[in-house]
Amino acid sequence: MSYHYAECGLSYIHLADGYNTEVIDEVTYVGVENVHGLHQLIAKNITVKKSPLLGEEVRFLRIECGMSQKNLAEILGVDSQTVARWEKDQTAIPRTSDAALRSIYLESVDTNSKISFFLNLLAESEEVEVIQQLTLKAENNHWSVAI
Structure with a gap:
């Protein structure tokens, strides 16, 4: 069963x-x-399927990326209501956005990826970190952060 x-x-x-x-x-x-591992396997299978993403799959991948509808909309250059319509299957997700979302998910699970860094930055955009002091040093005509 x-x-x-x-x-x-x-x-x-x-x-x-x-x-x-x-x-x-x-x-x-x-x-x-192991819900985390299970969700990764589900997402991997969604990202490699050949048919267009269903609304529930758009929502699943977005949530697995840790993004709000607004975050995803900003990344894809659409309105957040457009993302909501995709997720409700009111309108089909365009093929370019479909491919972009799949790529965004795959990059989000690759923690060494530069795109992953920016996705995490977007997901944490509500948190505000203030730099109290940043000390820089020059060595051999090259700048770096002084530790």
Whole structure:
């Protein structure tokens, strides 16, 4: 028997194993092993599929990237309501935005990527860090941060 893993936001995900159920006071609770790893596998399969992204897949990848609709809209150069319409399947995501979102996700899981740095920066845009002091030094006609 498989478990329909609707909690991820995708209607078609079923788990053959890797989950457990417990009934407490006639309420069934489900625990899923390594949710992070599971979501990475789901996202990888979404990014390599040949058909256009469905609205629920757009939302899943956006959330896995840690972005708001507004963040994704800014990156793709569209309005946040456009992203909302894609996610609700009210309008189809254009092929270029589809490919860009897939690439953004793949870059977001590559922590050594420069794009990953900027995605994290966008995700943390609400936090404000003030530089108290930045000391620089010149050596051999080259500037660097003094430690």
